[in-house]
Amino acid sequence: MEMLVSLLPIILMFVIFYFLLIRPQQKRQKKVQEMQNNIQKGDDVVTIGGFHAKVHALDEETVVLITENGTKLTYDRSAIREVKQG
Numbered sequence: 001m002e003m004l005v006s007l008l009p010i011i012l013m014f015v016i017f018y019f020l021l022i023r024p025q026q027k028r029q030k031k032v033q034e035m036q037n038n039i040q041k042g043d044d045v046v047t048i049g050g051f052h053a054k055v056h057a058l059d060e061e062t063v064v065l066i067t068e069n070g071t072k073l074t075y076d077r078s079a080i081r082e083v084k085q086g
Contacts, residue, residue: 036077039063044084047075052084 039045043055045065053065056072063080065073 035083036080039077039080039083045080046082046084047079048081049079 039055039058041055041058044052045055045063046052047065051065051073053067053073055063056066057064061077063075063077065075067073
């Protein structure tokens with residue numbers, strides 16, 4: 001019984017750590033993965049480097065982005081930070 005009482009603070013710290021740090025990070029990661037999988041041709045996107053462009057073509061792993069002046073660039077899907085609305 002004394003052993004359990006002495007381990008209780010460590011177990012409690014792990015539970016708090018899980019609910020404050022690990023679980024929210026997993027939720028954010030799942031949301032980003034879902035957004036990257038739902039990208040469609042014609043969507044306006046922003047890359048992790050801050051590049052704003054429109055999706056020209058899609059592949060399983062890559063996205064071809066086109067700028068306003070017609071330049072086409074190929075990025076990994078994981079480089080897409082957000083899909084702009086509107």
